[in-house]
Amino acid sequence: MGRFHRHDDGTVHEHDHDGAEHEHDGAGAHGDHSAYATGPERVVVLERIFDENDHAAQANRDALDAAGVRCVNLMSSPGAGKTTLLAHTLRHLRDAGLRAGVVEGDIETSIDADRLAGLGAQISLLNTGDGFGGECHLDAPMVARALTRLDLDALDLVLVENVGNLVCPAEFDVGAHERVMVFAITEGEEKPLKYPVMFRSVDVVLVNKMDLLPHLDVDLDLFRRNVAAVNPAARLIEVSARTGEGLEEWHAWLTGAVHADTHSPSPAG
Amino acid sequence: MHELSLCQSIQGIVDRARDGRPVATVHLRVGRLRQVVPETLSYCWGLVTEAGPLAGSVLDVDHVPVVLDCRDCGERTTVADALLLTCGACGSGAIRVASGEELLVTSIDLAPRGPTAPATTPTTHTAEED
Numbered sequence: 001m002g003r004f005h006r007h008d009d010g011t012v013h014e015h016d017h018d019g020a021e022h023e024h025d026g027a028g029a030h031g032d033h034s035a036y037a038t039g040p041e042r043v044v045v046l047e048r049i050f051d052e053n054d055h056a057a058q059a060n061r062d063a064l065d066a067a068g069v070r071c072v073n074l075m076s077s078p079g080a081g082k083t084t085l086l087a088h089t090l091r092h093l094r095d096a097g098l099r100a101g102v103v104e105g106d107i108e109t110s111i112d113a114d115r116l117a118g119l120g121a122q123i124s125l126l127n128t129g130d131g132f133g134g135e136c137h138l139d140a141p142m143v144a145r146a147l148t149r150l151d152l153d154a155l156d157l158v159l160v161e162n163v164g165n166l167v168c169p170a171e172f173d174v175g176a177h178e179r180v181m182v183f184a185i186t187e188g189e190e191k192p193l194k195y196p197v198m199f200r201s202v203d204v205v206l207v208n209k210m211d212l213l214p215h216l217d218v219d220l221d222l223f224r225r226n227v228a229a230v231n232p233a234a235r236l237i238e239v240s241a242r243t244g245e246g247l248e249e250w251h252a253w254l255t256g257a258v259h260a261d262t263h264s265p266s267p268a269g
Numbered sequence: 270m271h272e273l274s275l276c277q278s279i280q281g282i283v284d285r286a287r288d289g290r291p292v293a294t295v296h297l298r299v300g301r302l303r304q305v306v307p308e309t310l311s312y313c314w315g316l317v318t319e320a321g322p323l324a325g326s327v328l329d330v331d332h333v334p335v336v337l338d339c340r341d342c343g344e345r346t347t348v349a350d351a352l353l354l355t356c357g358a359c360g361s362g363a364i365r366v367a368s369g370e371e372l373l374v375t376s377i378d379l380a381p382r383g384p385t386a387p388a389t390t391p392t393t394h395t396a397e398e399d
Contacts, residue, residue, distance in 0.1 A: 040293055040294075040378040040379055040380070040381060041378070041379040042376050042377070042378050042379075043286055043287070043376060043377045043378075043379065044375070044376045045282060045283075045286045045373075045374045045375060045376050045377060046373060046374070046375055046376075047282045047286075047373060047374050048372060048373045049275055049278045049279055049282065049297075049372045049373055049374060050278070050372060051282075052278055052281065053278070136271060137271055137274075139274060167271070167304055168271035171271055171303065171304070172271070193353060196302075196353075196354055197302060197303075197304055200354070228362065229353075229354070229355060229362045230354055230362075232362060232363070
């Protein structure tokens with residue numbers, strides 16, 4: 001089972017990737033392969049890079065299930081309106097008698113957490129600014145740390161507000177049962193095609209800032225078709241976090257999610 | 270830019286697999302649907318391993334194309350460049366991803382003696398099934 005390989009220097013060659021030998025005779029054509037000439041020992045690993053994260057995510061889901069808590073991972077690009085929407089949602093949940101917790105991912109500040117204070121929810125702030133200048137997503141071990149600061153037994157629902165980014169958060173299962181993205185119509189109708197991994201990963205797309213529709217050239221039908229092209233199963237809910245339009249449908253969906261059977265969680269969250 | 274945290278995970282996997290021995294090359298299989306930029310990954314690998322025992326080791330990325338099986342017409346097609354997940358034969362959106370979501374450390378090559386000198390050019394593979 002030979003494979004053709006094209007190296008950055010333009011060299012193309014073929015060899016078997018599964019064998020222990022990896023010798024190249026090309027008179028030093030591949031600088032990075034020079035070590036092979038001395039017959040390196042190859043150790044077969046075959047380990048998924050996300051294994052550690054996925055195990056931690058499952059542990060989070062198990063802990064949430066044990067406490068009877070449902071968890072929703074809320075993702076979006078920066079400025080799509082996640083925090084405003086969350087503020088409305090927390091008020092609604094409080095009035096509906098549902099006990100909510102929030103895991104708030106923010107690179108450096110507590111600005112978003114401060115905006116959500118006083119709405120009846122337990123809030124666990126996760127600053128992701130440690131290490132190399134700030135993570136662009138929340139991963140399962142980070143959320144595990146945040147969950148330890150919430151009293152799960154006193155909650156019905158945990159909302160994870162992920163870091164604003166349409167690429168990285170899609171890749172990391174944090175242990176949620178449902179995945180929701182907030183999409184502002186100002187972002188453009190082609191985004192599902194440009195970020196298919198994110199749009200493919202979610203159960204619900206909250207189409208936000210609908211109050212701006214009369215002022216924009218956005219083609220909403222095209223956007224709906226583009227979402228359907230990458231994720232036919234996604235549910236679209238059109239809302240305006242500013243005017244409150246459409247929020248009943250979102251709240252009804254969320255309430256349904258809280259009461260969903262905890263024994264049939266979606267495979268990734 | 271999740272390449273940095275991927276490198277931290279890769280480092281953990283390699284550290285367990287190498288069992289104290291020096292490493293020359295880490296071989297990865299990365300599907301194109303993973304939105305990983307191989308050059309960025311190699312750059313981040315340099316940052317993450319800089320001060321430790323894996324300093325100077327290089328990543329060898331087998332970048333696997335996205336292959337789709339169509340549920341409607343039954344064709345298997347390879348996605349050219351844009352990440353449009355529709356059947357290349359009939360255009361249907363009812364597809365199953367056959368490959369392109371891989372993300373794993375396949376193997377490591379141990380260094381014969383001590384860490385190798387830091388490499389300046391990352392090796393990138395464009396793999397095609399024969």
